[in-house]
Amino acid sequence: MKYLAFATVGAFMVGCISIAPTKFEAAASQVVAHLFALLH
Structure with missing residues (x-):
């Protein structure tokens, strides 16, 4: 589940970086902070 x-x-991330890098x-x-909070 973590890998998914x-x-x-x-x-x-790849999609957003190509669209709006600064935002x-x-x-x-x-998002990353939230994910780490959920996974750890």
Whole structure:
């Protein structure tokens, strides 16, 4: 399940980086922090 979550986030990150890098960076930090909170 963890691998599926990381794969989904990875694909999401690639898509967002190509669309809106600056806005994505702020959102990414929150998403990653939330994921680590859930997984750990």
